[in-house]
Amino acid sequence: MSRIENQFTVQFWGVRGSIPSPGSHTLRYGGNTPCVEMQVGGKRLIFDGGTGLHVLGQSLLPQMPIEGHIFFTHSHWDHMQGFPFFVPGFVKGNHFHIYGAIAPDGSTIEQRLNDQMLHPNFPVPLQIMQANLNFHDIKPGQPIHINDITIETASLNHPGEAVGYRVNWHGGAAVYITDTEHFPDRLDENILWLSRNADILIYDSTYTDEEYHSPSSPKIGWGHSTWQEAVKMAKAAKVKTLVIYHHDPAHNDDFLDCVGEQAAKEFPGAVMAREGMRLQVLGSVSLSESFPISKFSG
Template identity: 45%
Template sequence: MSFAVKFWGVRGSIACPSPQHIEYGGNTSCIEIKADDHRLILDAGTGIRCLGQDLLKAGHKNSHLLLTHTHWDHINGFPFFTPAYIPGNSFHVMAGHLMDVGGIRQVLASQMANPTFPVPLEVMQASLTFEDFRGGEDFSFNNGIRVFTKPLNHPNGATGYRIEYNGKAICYVTDTEHVIGAPDQNVLALIEGADLVIYDTTYSDETFKEKIGWGHSTWQEGIRVCQQANVKRLALFHHDPEHTDDMMTEIEKLAVEKWDKVFAAKELMTIEV
């Protein structure tokens, strides 16, 4: 039984296609979790376009799309997700922060409405199901996948996910802002004992104080909470677009010096748990 994550977009804020962003990648947040034949998609940043092409080649027609939140960098790839335009395909789209403000379908439809996009959501011919829940609710899928959620500290709200399958756990915790000196209890509860945590490490402790209120965390805080929660491995994620390949390599080096269970996520990297 296989359980793995593949990174299709690891950047935050805005895509950055440039010669200085090749090794780690320039697409925004999108990861794919493979649990044997089932695939979960988490977030629909620009990385989902290439994921969509991969699904077409594999002939994969059905997936759940779980969204952490709906800031642009996490949804602006959705209109370019080709499998959603193909009749016979089926996608179940879920979000945990919009129940009281119109719901996920409305947000995605608004993104594709005039005058900001040429074709409406209704052009997508796949069977699309939209479901809103509240962060903190848990649910299961028919093939033994269990999903646990927690609300995160982010402007307009966000949801963290813990995906369990065959006795293993992968956690996706972005975008979230910590409070200095007070580990987030929602995060700690969500990631306890996980095999892999993908965590928002946009900033460092040195730059964080200037960005309080922006909704992101640091690589040092990622290490602190993962060590406290007995996590096996930590993936640095949601890289600042200003962080070039050379800068990311240095950040990863500094992080590994503090804890050898850390690595920086790279586009197209696959990790088995």
């Protein structure tokens, strides 16, 4: 088995929620919206297609032709706005399998990506993309198998619905949970199940508890969680590394530094998601490589 085929790595290309947030105040953590790449046993798995997908696509150009599997949690704009700018998708010879749950209105992920690229929203339709695109409708709760990789799925608590993913390979597991709101009186059983004993839990920590319960501007019902709730889940699920993810666009680098310090005190395995950060799954999880954030900022 080659070195790449024997690896399970997680790399962050977009870590910001809601809207791209470029500028001097987000240089250290990055301003692109969600996109996480996992290289698992020689397969490339991509989770969400925010503006970070464009940056990932640029990095893949020297490696073409390529094959990848793209998993969408849902189709809110910050999770799919990078897809029309994913250059490898326009190149013949590349092959992408695209997964997403059917929306409450009955639309498939293919229909929603297609609608995003229709006039007057975008000048180039989906059909112009020359890569081989295979679309797969998934049902939360049913696993997906790619060779010896098993991807478990579950529904999340988010307006318009969303899907959480757990990637299992050779005894290691990485969990991608974004755009979900915790329950006030209990842990979400779906997330607890997906997160069980995981090496890495990537969790929607858009707010602090203080912001979520703010008397003047509460965030209850907005579909997102807090870093404090992330810590509760990580402890209950006995995960090794918790990644604080989906940063609020109003949170600058200094604010996120403070969140990271507090989270690490509560859960020593907590780290803040940064663009360019790469984690290694299996055995002890560590930051195996970090790139200059300015290279990847939105």
